Amino acid sequence: MDNITNKREKINNIDKELVSLLYDRIELCKEIGILKKKNNINVLDKNRENEIIKNLANNSYFNQEEIKNIYNEIFILSKKKQLEITNN
Numbered sequence: 001m002d003n004i005t006n007k008r009e010k011i012n013n014i015d016k017e018l019v020s021l022l023y024d025r026i027e028l029c030k031e032i033g034i035l036k037k038k039n040n041i042n043v044l045d046k047n048r049e050n051e052i053i054k055n056l057a058n059n060s061y062f063n064q065e066e067i068k069n070i071y072n073e074i075f076i077l078s079k080k081k082q083l084e085i086t087n088n
Helices: 002-038 046-058 064-086
Strands: none
Touching: 002 064, 046 064
């Protein structure tokens, strides 16, 4: 059981890192939202999303569909935060 506990603790630490990295990503997306507002650029950029998915799938353990499933939620949150900025 101790081995499971150790592995779970490692998972917990990774999860904390992931959340911290997601926060950093969202902060950058908000900065991009400010730039998009200043330059009258639409928040939605499906080409950029597809580019991210393709690049990650090509350089990852995960296939394109798995990356897409993971990143769809990240994209939704990123666009939400950018829209909050561009609609103000």
